[in-house]
Amino acid sequence: MSDQAIIRVLVTTEAIDVAVEQIALEQGGAVATFTGLVRADDGVATLELEHYPGATEAALTRLAEEAVERWSLSAASIIHRVGPMQPGERIVFTGAASAHRAAALEACAFLIDRLKTDAPFWKREVVGGEGRWVEARDSDDHAADRWR
Amino acid sequence: MSDQAIIRVLVTTEAIDVAVEQIALEQGGAVATFTGLVRADDGVATLELEHYPGATEAALTRLAEEAVERWSLSAASIIHRVGPMQPGERIVFTGAASAHRAAALEACAFLIDRLKTDAPFWKREVVGGEGRWVEARDSDDHAADRWR
Amino acid sequence: MQLLYFAWVRERIGLGAEEVDPPVTIATVADLIAWLSSRSDGHAAAFADPARLRAAIDQAFVPLDTSVVGAREVAIFPPVTGG
Amino acid sequence: MQLLYFAWVRERIGLGAEEVDPPVTIATVADLIAWLSSRSDGHAAAFADPARLRAAIDQAFVPLDTSVVGAREVAIFPPVTGG
Numbered sequence: 001m002s003d004q005a006i007i008r009v010l011v012t013t014e015a016i017d018v019a020v021e022q023i024a025l026e027q028g029g030a031v032a033t034f035t036g037l038v039r040a041d042d043g044v045a046t047l048e049l050e051h052y053p054g055a056t057e058a059a060l061t062r063l064a065e066e067a068v069e070r071w072s073l074s075a076a077s078i079i080h081r082v083g084p085m086q087p088g089e090r091i092v093f094t095g096a097a098s099a100h101r102a103a104a105l106e107a108c109a110f111l112i113d114r115l116k117t118d119a120p121f122w123k124r125e126v127v128g129g130e131g132r133w134v135e136a137r138d139s140d141d142h143a144a145d146r147w148r
Numbered sequence: 149m150s151d152q153a154i155i156r157v158l159v160t161t162e163a164i165d166v167a168v169e170q171i172a173l174e175q176g177g178a179v180a181t182f183t184g185l186v187r188a189d190d191g192v193a194t195l196e197l198e199h200y201p202g203a204t205e206a207a208l209t210r211l212a213e214e215a216v217e218r219w220s221l222s223a224a225s226i227i228h229r230v231g232p233m234q235p236g237e238r239i240v241f242t243g244a245a246s247a248h249r250a251a252a253l254e255a256c257a258f259l260i261d262r263l264k265t266d267a268p269f270w271k272r273e274v275v276g277g278e279g280r281w282v283e284a285r286d287s288d289d290h291a292a293d294r295w296r
Numbered sequence: 297m298q299l300l301y302f303a304w305v306r307e308r309i310g311l312g313a314e315e316v317d318p319p320v321t322i323a324t325v326a327d328l329i330a331w332l333s334s335r336s337d338g339h340a341a342a343f344a345d346p347a348r349l350r351a352a353i354d355q356a357f358v359p360l361d362t363s364v365v366g367a368r369e370v371a372i373f374p375p376v377t378g379g
Numbered sequence: 380m381q382l383l384y385f386a387w388v389r390e391r392i393g394l395g396a397e398e399v400d401p402p403v404t405i406a407t408v409a410d411l412i413a414w415l416s417s418r419s420d421g422h423a424a425a426f427a428d429p430a431r432l433r434a435a436i437d438q439a440f441v442p443l444d445t446s447v448v449g450a451r452e453v454a455i456f457p458p459v460t461g462g
Binding site for chain 3: 184197198199200202203206207228239240260263264265266267268269270271272281282283284288
Binding site: 039104109112113 | 176180182186187253257
Protein backbone atom coordinates (compact mmCIF):
# COMPACT_ATOMS: atom_id res chain seq x y z
CA MET A 1 0.00 0.00 0.00
CA SER A 2 2.95 2.35 0.45
CA ASP A 3 2.66 3.52 -3.18
CA GLN A 4 -0.62 5.25 -2.43
CA ALA A 5 0.10 6.08 1.21
CA ILE A 6 -1.53 9.23 2.52
CA ILE A 7 1.00 11.45 4.29
CA ARG A 8 -0.32 14.37 6.29
CA VAL A 9 2.09 16.86 7.90
CA LEU A 10 0.90 20.06 9.52
CA VAL A 11 2.51 22.74 11.70
CA THR A 12 -0.26 24.93 13.04
CA THR A 13 -1.20 27.57 15.60
CA GLU A 14 -4.74 26.12 15.72
CA ALA A 15 -6.05 23.48 18.16
CA ILE A 16 -5.51 19.88 16.96
CA ASP A 17 -8.80 18.14 16.09
CA VAL A 18 -8.24 14.42 16.77
CA ALA A 19 -11.55 13.38 15.16
CA VAL A 20 -10.48 14.95 11.85
CA GLU A 21 -7.02 13.38 12.15
CA GLN A 22 -8.43 9.95 12.98
CA ILE A 23 -10.69 9.96 9.91
CA ALA A 24 -7.77 11.03 7.69
CA LEU A 25 -5.85 7.98 8.98
CA GLU A 26 -8.63 5.40 8.54
CA GLN A 27 -7.09 3.93 5.36
CA GLY A 28 -6.13 0.47 6.66
CA GLY A 29 -7.50 -2.10 9.07
CA ALA A 30 -5.42 -0.79 11.98
CA VAL A 31 -4.91 2.80 13.16
CA ALA A 32 -2.60 3.81 16.03
CA THR A 33 -2.33 7.36 17.35
CA PHE A 34 -0.33 9.26 19.93
CA THR A 35 -1.32 12.62 21.43
CA GLY A 36 0.93 14.74 23.64
CA LEU A 37 -0.73 17.25 25.96
CA VAL A 38 0.68 20.32 27.72
CA ARG A 39 1.36 19.18 31.29
CA ALA A 40 -0.68 20.95 33.92
CA ASP A 41 1.90 20.29 36.65
CA ASP A 42 4.96 22.33 37.75
CA GLY A 43 2.92 25.57 37.78
CA VAL A 44 3.27 26.08 34.03
CA ALA A 45 0.78 28.76 32.96
CA THR A 46 1.65 28.90 29.25
CA LEU A 47 3.81 26.85 26.92
CA GLU A 48 5.23 28.48 23.81
CA LEU A 49 6.48 26.46 20.86
CA GLU A 50 8.98 28.02 18.48
CA HIS A 51 9.97 26.29 15.25
CA TYR A 52 12.12 26.68 12.12
CA PRO A 53 9.63 27.40 9.33
CA GLY A 54 10.26 25.38 6.20
CA ALA A 55 12.84 23.11 7.82
CA THR A 56 10.21 21.80 10.26
CA GLU A 57 7.77 20.71 7.58
CA ALA A 58 10.61 19.13 5.58
CA ALA A 59 11.86 17.19 8.64
CA LEU A 60 8.36 15.95 9.51
CA THR A 61 7.69 14.90 5.91
CA ARG A 62 10.96 12.94 5.77
CA LEU A 63 10.05 11.24 9.05
CA ALA A 64 6.56 10.29 7.82
CA GLU A 65 8.01 8.99 4.54
CA GLU A 66 10.55 6.89 6.42
CA ALA A 67 7.75 5.33 8.52
CA VAL A 68 5.61 4.62 5.45
CA GLU A 69 8.54 2.90 3.75
CA ARG A 70 9.69 0.92 6.78
CA TRP A 71 6.27 -0.42 7.85
CA SER A 72 4.45 -0.33 4.47
CA LEU A 73 1.88 2.03 5.97
CA SER A 74 -1.32 3.07 4.22
CA ALA A 75 -1.25 6.45 6.02
CA ALA A 76 0.98 8.48 8.35
CA SER A 77 0.23 11.81 10.03
CA ILE A 78 2.28 14.26 12.09
CA ILE A 79 0.53 17.37 13.41
CA HIS A 80 2.45 19.79 15.64
CA ARG A 81 1.07 22.84 17.35
CA VAL A 82 3.23 26.03 17.54
CA GLY A 83 2.81 29.36 19.33
CA PRO A 84 1.35 29.84 22.82
CA MET A 85 -0.81 27.14 24.40
CA GLN A 86 -2.39 26.28 27.75
CA PRO A 87 -2.09 23.23 30.07
CA GLY A 88 -4.28 20.36 28.82
CA GLU A 89 -4.09 21.45 25.17
CA ARG A 90 -2.72 19.07 22.53
CA ILE A 91 0.87 19.85 21.43
CA VAL A 92 1.46 16.98 19.06
CA PHE A 93 -0.39 14.18 17.29
CA THR A 94 1.19 11.29 15.41
CA GLY A 95 -0.70 8.51 13.68
CA ALA A 96 -0.06 5.47 11.51
CA ALA A 97 -2.39 3.16 9.59
CA SER A 98 -1.63 -0.28 8.25
CA ALA A 99 -3.26 -3.59 7.40
CA HIS A 100 -1.57 -5.01 10.52
CA ARG A 101 -1.83 -3.74 14.08
CA ALA A 102 1.80 -4.34 15.04
CA ALA A 103 2.99 -2.19 12.13
CA ALA A 104 0.60 0.65 13.01
CA LEU A 105 1.57 0.58 16.70
CA GLU A 106 5.32 0.43 16.08
CA ALA A 107 5.25 3.13 13.39
CA CYS A 108 3.26 5.45 15.67
CA ALA A 109 5.87 5.01 18.45
CA PHE A 110 8.67 5.59 15.91
CA LEU A 111 7.07 8.86 14.73
CA ILE A 112 6.78 10.39 18.21
CA ASP A 113 10.20 9.12 19.40
CA ARG A 114 12.05 10.45 16.37
CA LEU A 115 10.08 13.70 16.22
CA LYS A 116 11.41 14.51 19.70
CA THR A 117 15.02 14.58 18.43
CA ASP A 118 14.79 15.21 14.67
CA ALA A 119 12.39 18.13 14.23
CA PRO A 120 13.31 21.77 14.96
CA PHE A 121 10.90 22.76 17.73
CA TRP A 122 11.77 24.51 20.99
CA LYS A 123 9.55 24.70 24.09
CA ARG A 124 9.48 27.72 26.38
CA GLU A 125 7.52 27.50 29.64
CA VAL A 126 6.08 30.49 31.43
CA VAL A 127 6.06 29.81 35.20
CA GLY A 128 5.10 32.56 37.65
CA GLY A 129 5.50 35.19 34.93
CA GLU A 130 9.05 34.01 34.10
CA GLY A 131 9.88 32.35 30.80
CA ARG A 132 12.38 29.48 30.66
CA TRP A 133 13.52 27.34 27.75
CA VAL A 134 12.95 23.63 28.28
CA GLU A 135 16.17 21.56 28.29
CA ALA A 136 16.52 18.59 25.94
CA ARG A 137 16.50 15.20 27.69
CA ASP A 138 18.93 12.32 27.22
CA SER A 139 15.98 9.90 27.52
CA ASP A 140 14.59 11.35 24.29
CA ASP A 141 17.87 10.60 22.50
CA HIS A 142 17.76 7.04 23.80
CA ALA A 143 14.15 6.55 22.70
CA ALA A 144 14.96 7.84 19.22
CA ASP A 145 18.12 5.72 19.00
CA ARG A 146 16.23 2.45 19.32
CA TRP A 147 14.82 3.00 15.81
CA ARG A 148 18.22 3.54 14.15
CA MET B 149 -1.81 8.12 39.50
CA SER B 150 -3.12 4.54 39.35
CA ASP B 151 -5.20 5.10 42.48
CA GLN B 152 -7.46 7.51 40.65
CA ALA B 153 -7.14 5.92 37.21
CA ILE B 154 -10.18 6.24 34.98
CA ILE B 155 -11.17 2.88 33.50
CA ARG B 156 -13.74 2.86 30.74
CA VAL B 157 -15.05 -0.45 29.34
CA LEU B 158 -17.95 -0.59 26.91
CA VAL B 159 -19.49 -3.32 24.73
CA THR B 160 -21.91 -1.64 22.37
CA THR B 161 -23.97 -2.04 19.19
CA GLU B 162 -23.48 1.70 18.48
CA ALA B 163 -20.75 3.27 16.33
CA ILE B 164 -17.55 4.08 18.27
CA ASP B 165 -16.97 7.84 18.61
CA VAL B 166 -13.19 8.34 18.81
CA ALA B 167 -13.45 12.04 19.71
CA VAL B 168 -15.47 11.16 22.83
CA GLU B 169 -13.05 8.35 23.69
CA GLN B 170 -10.00 10.56 23.17
CA ILE B 171 -11.35 13.23 25.54
CA ALA B 172 -12.15 10.59 28.18
CA LEU B 173 -8.50 9.48 27.99
CA GLU B 174 -6.90 12.94 28.20
CA GLN B 175 -5.92 12.52 31.87
CA GLY B 176 -2.12 12.46 31.51
CA GLY B 177 0.53 14.07 29.34
CA ALA B 178 0.56 11.19 26.87
CA VAL B 179 -2.38 9.40 25.21
CA ALA B 180 -2.03 6.40 22.88
CA THR B 181 -4.94 4.83 21.03
CA PHE B 182 -5.57 1.91 18.71
CA THR B 183 -8.59 1.53 16.43
CA GLY B 184 -9.44 -1.62 14.49
CA LEU B 185 -11.63 -1.26 11.39
CA VAL B 186 -13.71 -3.81 9.47
CA ARG B 187 -11.58 -4.75 6.46
CA ALA B 188 -13.10 -3.86 3.12
CA ASP B 189 -11.13 -6.56 1.28
CA ASP B 190 -11.98 -10.23 0.60
CA GLY B 191 -15.51 -9.33 -0.53
CA VAL B 192 -16.84 -9.12 3.03
CA ALA B 193 -20.24 -7.40 2.95
CA THR B 194 -21.08 -7.57 6.65
CA LEU B 195 -19.21 -8.55 9.78
CA GLU B 196 -21.15 -9.80 12.81
CA LEU B 197 -19.68 -9.82 16.28
CA GLU B 198 -21.10 -12.21 18.88
CA HIS B 199 -20.03 -12.04 22.51
CA TYR B 200 -20.63 -13.61 25.92
CA PRO B 201 -22.63 -10.99 27.84
CA GLY B 202 -21.36 -10.40 31.36
CA ALA B 203 -18.17 -12.41 30.87
CA THR B 204 -17.01 -9.99 28.15
CA GLU B 205 -17.29 -6.90 30.31
CA ALA B 206 -15.59 -8.70 33.21
CA ALA B 207 -12.70 -9.82 30.96
CA LEU B 208 -12.21 -6.33 29.52
CA THR B 209 -12.30 -4.74 32.96
CA ARG B 210 -9.67 -7.19 34.27
CA LEU B 211 -7.50 -6.40 31.24
CA ALA B 212 -7.80 -2.62 31.73
CA GLU B 213 -7.04 -2.99 35.46
CA GLU B 214 -3.95 -5.08 34.68
CA ALA B 215 -2.69 -2.37 32.27
CA VAL B 216 -3.33 0.42 34.81
CA GLU B 217 -1.40 -1.49 37.46
CA ARG B 218 1.51 -2.53 35.23
CA TRP B 219 2.14 0.89 33.61
CA SER B 220 0.75 3.19 36.36
CA LEU B 221 -1.73 4.60 33.87
CA SER B 222 -3.94 7.60 34.55
CA ALA B 223 -6.64 6.18 32.23
CA ALA B 224 -7.40 3.06 30.20
CA SER B 225 -10.28 2.42 27.79
CA ILE B 226 -11.53 -0.60 25.89
CA ILE B 227 -14.55 -0.16 23.61
CA HIS B 228 -15.76 -3.09 21.52
CA ARG B 229 -18.56 -3.05 18.98
CA VAL B 230 -20.92 -6.06 18.74
CA GLY B 231 -23.71 -6.99 16.31
CA PRO B 232 -23.65 -6.42 12.53
CA MET B 233 -21.29 -3.86 10.99
CA GLN B 234 -20.03 -2.74 7.58
CA PRO B 235 -16.55 -2.52 6.04
CA GLY B 236 -14.72 0.62 7.21
CA GLU B 237 -16.60 0.78 10.53
CA ARG B 238 -14.70 0.69 13.83
CA ILE B 239 -14.79 -2.70 15.60
CA VAL B 240 -12.54 -1.95 18.53
CA PHE B 241 -10.82 0.96 20.28
CA THR B 242 -8.20 0.71 23.01
CA GLY B 243 -6.52 3.63 24.69
CA ALA B 244 -4.06 4.36 27.48
CA ALA B 245 -2.97 7.58 29.16
CA SER B 246 0.13 8.17 31.25
CA ALA B 247 2.59 10.86 32.27
CA HIS B 248 5.11 9.13 29.97
CA ARG B 249 4.74 8.32 26.30
CA ALA B 250 6.48 4.93 26.39
CA ALA B 251 4.03 3.71 29.07
CA ALA B 252 0.99 4.92 27.11
CA LEU B 253 2.22 3.36 23.85
CA GLU B 254 3.15 0.02 25.40
CA ALA B 255 -0.06 -0.25 27.43
CA CYS B 256 -2.15 0.49 24.34
CA ALA B 257 -0.40 -2.33 22.43
CA PHE B 258 -0.87 -4.66 25.43
CA LEU B 259 -4.61 -3.93 25.55
CA ILE B 260 -5.26 -4.77 21.90
CA ASP B 261 -2.91 -7.80 21.84
CA ARG B 262 -4.43 -9.37 24.92
CA LEU B 263 -8.01 -8.49 23.97
CA LYS B 264 -7.56 -10.62 20.84
CA THR B 265 -7.01 -13.78 22.92
CA ASP B 266 -8.61 -13.09 26.31
CA ALA B 267 -12.05 -11.64 25.59
CA PRO B 268 -15.02 -13.76 24.45
CA PHE B 269 -15.88 -12.28 21.04
CA TRP B 270 -16.48 -14.21 17.82
CA LYS B 271 -16.46 -12.75 14.29
CA ARG B 272 -18.72 -14.01 11.51
CA GLU B 273 -18.19 -12.71 7.98
CA VAL B 274 -20.91 -12.59 5.35
CA VAL B 275 -19.32 -13.06 1.89
CA GLY B 276 -21.52 -13.45 -1.19
CA GLY B 277 -24.56 -14.11 0.99
CA GLU B 278 -22.78 -16.93 2.88
CA GLY B 279 -21.85 -16.59 6.53
CA ARG B 280 -18.57 -18.05 7.84
CA TRP B 281 -16.99 -17.94 11.28
CA VAL B 282 -13.53 -16.38 11.34
CA GLU B 283 -10.79 -18.77 12.49
CA ALA B 284 -8.51 -17.77 15.38
CA ARG B 285 -4.92 -17.07 14.33
CA ASP B 286 -1.73 -18.38 15.95
CA SER B 287 -0.14 -14.95 15.41
CA ASP B 288 -2.67 -13.49 17.86
CA ASP B 289 -1.57 -16.02 20.50
CA HIS B 290 2.05 -15.07 19.92
CA ALA B 291 1.31 -11.33 20.15
CA ALA B 292 -0.56 -11.85 23.43
CA ASP B 293 2.17 -14.14 24.81
CA ARG B 294 4.82 -11.43 24.64
CA TRP B 295 3.08 -9.64 27.53
CA ARG B 296 2.99 -12.69 29.86
CA MET C 297 -25.96 -26.74 35.57
CA GLN C 298 -26.51 -23.95 33.05
CA LEU C 299 -24.75 -24.47 29.70
CA LEU C 300 -24.05 -21.67 27.22
CA TYR C 301 -22.91 -22.09 23.60
CA PHE C 302 -21.42 -19.46 21.28
CA ALA C 303 -20.55 -18.98 17.59
CA TRP C 304 -20.50 -22.21 15.52
CA VAL C 305 -20.95 -24.35 18.64
CA ARG C 306 -24.29 -22.62 19.20
CA GLU C 307 -25.21 -22.89 15.52
CA ARG C 308 -24.45 -26.62 15.24
CA ILE C 309 -26.33 -27.46 18.42
CA GLY C 310 -29.20 -25.15 17.49
CA LEU C 311 -29.37 -23.77 21.04
CA GLY C 312 -27.70 -20.84 22.84
CA ALA C 313 -28.32 -22.30 26.30
CA GLU C 314 -29.64 -25.36 28.04
CA GLU C 315 -29.98 -26.67 31.59
CA VAL C 316 -28.45 -30.11 32.23
CA ASP C 317 -27.90 -32.41 35.22
CA PRO C 318 -24.80 -34.49 34.44
CA PRO C 319 -24.16 -37.76 36.31
CA VAL C 320 -21.59 -37.73 39.13
CA THR C 321 -19.06 -39.50 36.87
CA ILE C 322 -18.61 -36.23 34.93
CA ALA C 323 -15.54 -34.67 36.57
CA THR C 324 -14.07 -32.23 34.00
CA VAL C 325 -15.14 -29.99 31.13
CA ALA C 326 -13.74 -32.63 28.74
CA ASP C 327 -15.95 -35.29 30.39
CA LEU C 328 -18.94 -32.97 30.08
CA ILE C 329 -18.26 -32.41 26.37
CA ALA C 330 -18.02 -36.19 25.73
CA TRP C 331 -21.26 -36.79 27.65
CA LEU C 332 -23.09 -33.96 25.82
CA SER C 333 -22.08 -35.39 22.41
CA SER C 334 -24.72 -38.12 22.69
CA ARG C 335 -27.61 -35.69 23.25
CA SER C 336 -28.27 -34.97 19.54
CA ASP C 337 -26.65 -35.01 16.09
CA GLY C 338 -26.10 -31.27 16.54
CA HIS C 339 -24.22 -31.82 19.81
CA ALA C 340 -22.16 -34.56 18.16
CA ALA C 341 -21.25 -32.25 15.25
CA ALA C 342 -20.38 -29.34 17.58
CA PHE C 343 -18.20 -31.45 19.86
CA ALA C 344 -16.58 -33.77 17.26
CA ASP C 345 -13.12 -32.17 17.70
CA PRO C 346 -12.51 -31.09 21.32
CA ALA C 347 -9.14 -29.57 20.29
CA ARG C 348 -11.15 -26.80 18.60
CA LEU C 349 -13.18 -26.03 21.75
CA ARG C 350 -12.61 -23.62 24.61
CA ALA C 351 -14.56 -23.24 27.86
CA ALA C 352 -15.40 -20.92 30.71
CA ILE C 353 -16.68 -21.90 34.15
CA ASP C 354 -18.72 -19.25 35.92
CA GLN C 355 -17.45 -16.73 33.33
CA ALA C 356 -13.70 -17.43 33.78
CA PHE C 357 -11.73 -19.06 30.92
CA VAL C 358 -10.45 -22.54 31.92
CA PRO C 359 -8.57 -25.46 30.29
CA LEU C 360 -10.78 -28.44 29.33
CA ASP C 361 -9.29 -30.61 32.10
CA THR C 362 -10.73 -28.29 34.77
CA SER C 363 -13.19 -29.74 37.27
CA VAL C 364 -16.86 -28.87 36.75
CA VAL C 365 -17.83 -29.94 40.28
CA GLY C 366 -19.91 -27.15 41.80
CA ALA C 367 -20.00 -25.10 38.58
CA ARG C 368 -23.21 -23.12 38.05
CA GLU C 369 -22.53 -21.92 34.48
CA VAL C 370 -20.34 -23.64 31.89
CA ALA C 371 -19.82 -22.02 28.48
CA ILE C 372 -18.42 -23.94 25.49
CA PHE C 373 -17.23 -22.09 22.37
CA PRO C 374 -14.56 -21.88 19.62
CA PRO C 375 -11.30 -19.95 20.14
CA VAL C 376 -12.11 -16.23 20.40
CA THR C 377 -11.67 -13.88 17.43
CA GLY C 378 -12.46 -10.38 18.67
CA GLY C 379 -10.59 -7.14 18.25
CA MET D 380 25.39 33.82 3.92
CA GLN D 381 22.02 33.96 5.70
CA LEU D 382 22.15 33.10 9.41
CA LEU D 383 19.09 32.06 11.46
CA TYR D 384 18.91 31.81 15.26
CA PHE D 385 16.27 30.07 17.37
CA ALA D 386 15.16 29.81 21.01
CA TRP D 387 17.67 31.13 23.58
CA VAL D 388 20.34 31.62 20.88
CA ARG D 389 17.97 34.08 19.19
CA GLU D 390 17.10 35.73 22.52
CA ARG D 391 20.73 36.20 23.63
CA ILE D 392 21.81 37.62 20.27
CA GLY D 393 18.69 39.76 20.04
CA LEU D 394 18.22 38.83 16.39
CA GLY D 395 16.35 36.06 14.58
CA ALA D 396 18.37 36.42 11.37
CA GLU D 397 21.33 38.28 9.91
CA GLU D 398 23.33 38.31 6.68
CA VAL D 399 27.11 37.79 7.06
CA ASP D 400 30.09 37.38 4.76
CA PRO D 401 32.65 35.28 6.67
CA PRO D 402 36.32 35.29 5.60
CA VAL D 403 37.62 32.36 3.55
CA THR D 404 39.40 30.97 6.63
CA ILE D 405 35.98 29.92 8.03
CA ALA D 406 35.69 26.27 6.98
CA THR D 407 33.18 24.65 9.36
CA VAL D 408 30.10 25.51 11.42
CA ALA D 409 32.36 25.46 14.51
CA ASP D 410 34.69 28.01 12.85
CA LEU D 411 31.68 30.16 11.99
CA ILE D 412 30.44 30.06 15.59
CA ALA D 413 33.88 31.09 16.93
CA TRP D 414 34.08 33.94 14.41
CA LEU D 415 30.52 35.15 15.19
CA SER D 416 31.30 35.29 18.95
CA SER D 417 33.24 38.54 18.49
CA ARG D 418 30.36 40.40 16.81
CA SER D 419 28.63 41.48 20.05
CA ASP D 420 28.25 40.65 23.74
CA GLY D 421 25.01 38.91 22.79
CA HIS D 422 26.76 36.69 20.25
CA ALA D 423 29.47 35.92 22.83
CA ALA D 424 26.83 34.92 25.41
CA ALA D 425 24.88 32.78 22.91
CA PHE D 426 27.97 30.96 21.64
CA ALA D 427 29.92 30.63 24.93
CA ASP D 428 29.40 26.84 25.11
CA PRO D 429 29.42 25.24 21.63
CA ALA D 430 28.61 21.83 23.17
CA ARG D 431 25.10 23.19 23.79
CA LEU D 432 24.63 24.26 20.17
CA ARG D 433 23.21 22.46 17.14
CA ALA D 434 23.13 23.55 13.50
CA ALA D 435 21.44 23.10 10.16
CA ILE D 436 22.86 23.94 6.73
CA ASP D 437 20.27 24.71 4.08
CA GLN D 438 17.62 23.24 6.41
CA ALA D 439 19.34 19.89 7.05
CA PHE D 440 20.67 19.06 10.56
CA VAL D 441 24.50 18.72 10.54
CA PRO D 442 27.31 18.17 13.08
CA LEU D 443 29.31 21.30 13.96
CA ASP D 444 32.39 20.05 12.07
CA THR D 445 30.49 20.18 8.76
CA SER D 446 31.84 22.47 6.03
CA VAL D 447 29.96 25.71 5.45
CA VAL D 448 31.56 26.27 2.04
CA GLY D 449 28.80 27.10 -0.44
CA ALA D 450 26.08 27.19 2.27
CA ARG D 451 23.28 29.68 1.61
CA GLU D 452 21.46 29.35 4.97
CA VAL D 453 23.01 28.32 8.30
CA ALA D 454 20.80 27.98 11.39
CA ILE D 455 22.22 27.80 14.93
CA PHE D 456 20.07 26.72 17.86
CA PRO D 457 19.87 24.69 21.11
CA PRO D 458 19.03 20.96 21.11
CA VAL D 459 15.41 20.55 20.00
CA THR D 460 12.59 19.98 22.52
CA GLY D 461 9.41 19.43 20.50
CA GLY D 462 6.72 16.76 20.76
